[in-house]
Amino acid sequence: xxxxxxTKALNRALADELAADPAVCVFGEDVGAGLAxxxxxxxxxxxxxxxxxxxxxxQAFTAMAVGAALAGRRPVLEFQIPSxxxxxxxxxxxxxxxxxLMTGGQAAVPLTxxxxxxxxxxxxxxxxxxxxxxxxAHAGMxxxxxxxxxxxxxxxxxxVRDRDPVVVFAPAAALPVRETVTWELAPIPLGRARxxxxxxxxxxxxVGHLVHDALAVAEELxxxxxxxxxxxxTLYPFDWDALAGSLERTGRLVVFDDANRSCGFAAELLATAxxxxxxxxxxxxxxxxxxxxxxxxxxxxxxLQPSREQLRHALRAxxxxx
Amino acid sequence: xxxxxxxxxxxxxxxxxVVxxxxxxxxxxYRALRLIRGFEELALALVTSGAIPGGIHPYIxxxxxxxxxxxxxxxxxxxxxxxxxHGHVLARGVDPGRLLxxxxxxxxxxxxxxxxxxxxxxLALGILGANGIVGAGxxxxxxxxxxxxxxxxxxxxxxxxxxxxxNQGVLLESLNLAAMWRLPVVxxxxxxxxxxxxxxxxxVAGSATGRAAAFGIPAEEVDGMDTEAVRAAALxxxxxxxxxxxxxxxxxxxxxxxxxxxxxxxxxxxYRSPEEVExxxxxxxxxxxxxxxxxxxxxxxxxxxxxxxxxxxxxALASAHPDPAGALDHLYAxxxxxxxxxxx
Numbered sequence: 001x002x003x004x005x006x007t008k009a010l011n012r013a014l015a016d017e018l019a020a021d022p023a024v025c026v027f028g029e030d031v032g033a034g035l036a037x038x039x040x041x042x043x044x045x046x047x048x049x050x051x052x053x054x055x056x057x058x059q060a061f062t063a064m065a066v067g068a069a070l071a072g073r074r075p076v077l078e079f080q081i082p083s084x085x086x087x088x089x090x091x092x093x094x095x096x097x098x099x100x101l102m103t104g105g106q107a108a109v110p111l112t113x114x115x116x117x118x119x120x121x122x123x124x125x126x127x128x129x130x131x132x133x134x135x136x137a138h139a140g141m142x143x144x145x146x147x148x149x150x151x152x153x154x155x156x157x158x159x160v161r162d163r164d165p166v167v168v169f170a171p172a173a174a175l176p177v178r179e180t181v182t183w184e185l186a187p188i189p190l191g192r193a194r195x196x197x198x199x200x201x202x203x204x205x206x207v208g209h210l211v212h213d214a215l216a217v218a219e220e221l222x223x224x225x226x227x228x229x230x231x232x233x234t235l236y237p238f239d240w241d242a243l244a245g246s247l248e249r250t251g252r253l254v255v256f257d258d259a260n261r262s263c264g265f266a267a268e269l270l271a272t273a274x275x276x277x278x279x280x281x282x283x284x285x286x287x288x289x290x291x292x293x294x295x296x297x298x299x300x301x302x303x304l305q306p307s308r309e310q311l312r313h314a315l316r317a318x319x320x321x322x
Numbered sequence: 323x324x325x326x327x328x329x330x331x332x333x334x335x336x337x338x339x340v341v342x343x344x345x346x347x348x349x350x351x352y353r354a355l356r357l358i359r360g361f362e363e364l365a366l367a368l369v370t371s372g373a374i375p376g377g378i379h380p381y382i383x384x385x386x387x388x389x390x391x392x393x394x395x396x397x398x399x400x401x402x403x404x405x406x407x408h409g410h411v412l413a414r415g416v417d418p419g420r421l422l423x424x425x426x427x428x429x430x431x432x433x434x435x436x437x438x439x440x441x442x443x444x445l446a447l448g449i450l451g452a453n454g455i456v457g458a459g460x461x462x463x464x465x466x467x468x469x470x471x472x473x474x475x476x477x478x479x480x481x482x483x484x485x486x487x488x489n490q491g492v493l494l495e496s497l498n499l500a501a502m503w504r505l506p507v508v509x510x511x512x513x514x515x516x517x518x519x520x521x522x523x524x525x526v527a528g529s530a531t532g533r534a535a536a537f538g539i540p541a542e543e544v545d546g547m548d549t550e551a552v553r554a555a556a557l558x559x560x561x562x563x564x565x566x567x568x569x570x571x572x573x574x575x576x577x578x579x580x581x582x583x584x585x586x587x588x589x590x591x592x593y594r595s596p597e598e599v600e601x602x603x604x605x606x607x608x609x610x611x612x613x614x615x616x617x618x619x620x621x622x623x624x625x626x627x628x629x630x631x632x633x634x635x636x637x638a639l640a641s642a643h644p645d646p647a648g649a650l651d652h653l654y655a656x657x658x659x660x661x662x663x664x665x666x
Contacts, residue, residue, distance in 0.1 A: 025472075049472050055502070060461040060495030067465020067479070070450050071400065073472075095458060100655045102441040103451065104434030108655035140653070140660060163655035237658060275665055 004181045006174055009149035010038035010116060012185065013156035014076065018046050021074060024160060025050045027061050028078030036080045036116045037175075058084050062091035062113075066099070069109045076160055077111065082118040082130045082169070093139045096165040111166075112159045118145075118169040119209070119258050120294055120301055129294040129301065133169050133207075134259040137236035137268070142166040142190060144234050147211035149179045151233055154188030162190060171258070173209035190234045193242035199228035202315055203246040205269055206231060206256040210306060214256050217311045225319055235265055243269070244277050251280035252322060254314045256306055261287040281322035284314045342447060343415035345393035349619065351549050352611040354392075356627045358385045358409045359608060361418050362580075364631050365408070365425055369584045373639060374425045377584035378439045381409035383547075386607035387512050387574045388413040390552025391480060394560045400448035400466045401480040402459030404512075406578070407452030410482055411442045414449055418630065419637035428641035435644045436652060448477075456517075457483055457490030460509065464496045467507035467569075478506045478563045486517030488526050488533065497569075501537040504568035508559045509534065511573045512546065518582045519593040534571035546574030547605040550614075577602035 004012075017024045026039055032053040034040030043051040054061040058079070065075035079085060085092070092113065099107040119131040136143040142164055146152040152170060159166035196211060197218050204227055206214035211231045218227035230246050232238055247253060253273050255266035266285035273283050286306040294301050344350050362382045368374040381388070388409035395401070395414075403410040411421055416432060424431030425439050432442050443451035450466060453459040463481035470477035487493050488511065500507050511530045515522055534541035540562070544555045552574055559570030579599055581587060612620045650660060 055495075055498065057495035057499060059492040060464065060499055063458065063461030063492065063496075064465030064468060064499065067402075067450065067462035067467075068469040069465075070445065070462070071466040071469035071473075073469050090455065090458070091461075094455060095453075095462070099443075099451065101653045102433060102437040103443040103445065103652075104431070104436040105652035105655070106433070106443060106445045107451070110655075164658070237660070240661075 002181045003178055004149045005178050006149045006152050006170065006176070007037035007116065009153040009185070010114065010156055010170060011040055013153045014038055014042060015045065017157055017160040018042065018050060023072060023074045024076065025052065025068070025073055026076045026078065027052045027054050027065055029054055029056060029080060031078050036078060038114060038116050039078060058087050059091055062088040063095060065111045066091060066096050066109055069111045070099070070107055074160060075111045077113045079113060079115050080117065081128050082115050082132060083127050085113070085115065085132055085167070089135070092165060092167070093141065097139060097141050100164065108163045109165050110163050112156070113165070113167045114156065114170065115168065116170045117172040117175065119171045119173060120305055121172040122298060122301065123296065125296040126293045131169070131171070131258045133167070133235055134263065134265045136167045137265060138263065140236065142234070143169070143236040144190060145169045145171065145208040146233060147174055147208055147231050148177060150181060150185065151188060151194065153185045155190065155233060157187040158190050161187065166190070169208065171208035174212070177212065188233070191237045191239055192233065193239035194231045194233055195228060195242070195246065196231055197227065197229040199226040200249055201226040202252040202254060202318055203228045203230055203243070203250045204254050204256055204311070204315070205243065207235065207258060207265065210256045210258060213308050214311065217308050217315070221312065221315060225315055227315060240272070243273070247273065247277045247279065251278050252318045253279060253283035254311065254318055255283070255285040256311055257285060257287045258306055259287055260290060260292050261285070262290045281318050284318050286310045286314055341415060342395065342397055343392065343413060345389060345413065348611065348614040349623070351389050351393055351553070352615055352620065353623045353627060354389045354413050355385045355549060355608050355611050356624060357418065357630070358388060358412050360627050360631045361408060361412060361422070361634070364635060365422065366580070366584065368426065375427055376438065378408070378425065379406040379583045380578065380580040381406050383579040383602065383606070384512055384514060384576045385409055386549040386552050387510065387546050387576055390549045391482070391510055391556040393553045394556035395478070395480065398448070398475065398477040399480065400450055400463065400477060401482065402450050402463040403442070403452040403482050404459060404484060405440045405452065405454055405456070406484065407442055407482070408439070411444065411449055411452065414444070414447050416442070416444050416447060416449070419634035422634050422638035423641045426638050426641070427643065428638060429644050430637070430641035434652070457487035457493045459483065460487065460493050461496040464500050464505060464507050467500065467505040468503065471505055476564050478508065478560050480508045480510055482510045482512060484517065485511060485513040485515070485522040485526060485530065487511070488530055494533070497534060497537045497539060500569040501539050504566070506563040507569045508556065508563055509539070509569065509571045511571070512576055513573055514576050514578045516582070516594070519591060521593070530573040531571065539569050539571045541571035541573065543573045543575065546576030547607050547610070549607055549611050579603060
């Protein structure tokens with residue numbers, strides 16, 4: 001029996017992949033010191049040829065990872081700040097993601113981006129608090145947002161082994177989560193949702209750290225509403241079969257999503273549910289506002305993030321509306 | 323008349339033979355120059371006729387750079403190319419028929435018609451792709467060089483880019499990383515004088531070689547219209563990199579006779595004078611390379627290249643157009659099929 005933290009799970013996943021496959025290597029800022037946590041101790045164990053401290057040249061080292069991947073390596077890139085993904089959007093979306101198609105299948109680019117601390121971190125303000133997973137799902141890059149230490153471990157291992165580029169968002173608000181692990185940690189396939197709590201009245205699709213908030217609200221409302229909590233774990237490719245199956249049971253959908261509202265991840269779920277899935281009530285979503293930039297002051301920061309109060313309200317409303 | 327539509331082949335696209343074009347002697351180098359020149363003339367005609375969709379960025383005038391640099395490479399070396407990349411790809415040894423089929427968007431194209439002119443790639447020959455974004459290939463070459471160094475392989479990577487890329491931040495980041503880590507990479511700046519229509523003289527502060535020197539990278543300015551001069555400089559840089567001496571940088575002064583891209587042919591732009599173009603034509607790399615050979619040899623090579631290009635044209639235009647049902651093939655290396663754009 002082990003008490004496993006989310007960050008330690010990422011650390012173990014990286015260590016296990018580095019040990020399992022000599023092609024795996026890690027690039028990033030301060031990865032030698034292990035400042036962000038997931039790379040702690042890896043430099044000592046695997047050496048500077050496999051755990052590479054990079055200068056503050058995100059665009060160059062991200063494209064370098066593309067070149068190294070084309071030359072047979074499996075690089076993992078750590079970005080301490082989610083907004084750095086905006087800086088390397090070109091290298092990821094326009095280069096890494098497009099190589100397979102543009103080369104007619106000659107090239108695979110097996111690289112993994114790990115963002116340990118995505119979303120708000122309370123008090124880090126506008127340029128350190130984004131949660132841009134919808135952008136990557138929109139562009140068609142494999143996009144993973146684990147909620148628990150076990151899932152963080154298993155999904156990161158699968159991301160590193162994947163033949164395509166994958167972005168793994170580890171929400172800052174999920175990093176304090178700890179689990180008592182009595183099972184063998186193992187890779188978890190990408191693209192499979194996890195139902196954390198079965199229910200019959202409403203399906204809540206919750207992303208990342210919001211899974212824990214959804215579970216708390218589901219427990220609280222259990223006397224009045226039976227809530228099913230579905231964690232997609234991989235946002236792209238999304239597990240549509242799992243959502244369809246859940247809506248067959250409940251017919252009601254609330255999406256609890258830390259992305260901006262317009263063109264966000266929740267928008268896609270609602271649109272597809274409206275087009276193709278079983279709904280007996282209008283679906284709802286709880287998101288950040290349109291175009292949100294998180295303000296600094298803690299009360300303002302929290303005011304723009306999805307809240308448990310909003311979820312309670314949405315759950316009651318969606319049940320009342322059918 | 324267009325070729326019939328047929329399904330894309332299920333097996334991987336046949337790779338070119340993994341043998342770089344032999345460029346060891348002046349005969350081979352002249353043949354390669356002539357091949358690139360003739361290929362580009364043929365491609366221009368096929369853009370005009372509509373057989374090549376979109377357009378191309380013709381390499382005519384710059385052939386000495388591709389041939390000179392590629393003549394310094396070995397079979398395990400790698401390169402990244404640019405939007406003006408046909409010369410690099412052909413000089414490395416890609417079959418002209420398959421490159422032409424790619425430009426025409428056919429199933430037998432180098433990239434099965436999925437990449438076109440700006441993305442021609444042949445991983446088996448170490449060509450990690452032409453690239454549609456200026457400067458984007460340089461850090462990819464640096465990454466390949468990093469991987470080669472970690473693997474204790476003797477493979478060198480070459481990054482081709484133009485003068486326009488000198489003002490891309492990622493190129494400067496790449497120079498720094500390559501120098502800091504002493505990577506086996508050679509940066510080849512093809513300074514053709516213009517970033518599209520913007521003269522390099524009005525865009526590049528200091529100098530290209532000065533930028534490399536600032537990172538401690540040995541840099542040479544080379545007559546990019548002279549194949550033998552480019553080859554000599556490239557051999558110095560490649561062998562130094564291969565021997566563990568770290569990166570090198572060549573600024574090849576060259577010129578493109580055609581416009582930035584084929585759309586320019588229909589426009590009357592005035593960013594450079596006809597006299598300037600003619601002055602550069604006087605330094606054309608082909609007569610200079612031919613002067614090293616006897617005229618009968620040159621005539622024979624010209625005929626052979628013309629025949630080869632005739633066959634390439636026939637091959638490319640006989641190749642089938644891809645089946646639209648396969649438009650999402652190869653999007654993911656693991657075969658993931660994304661959702662369609664409409665509900666069936």
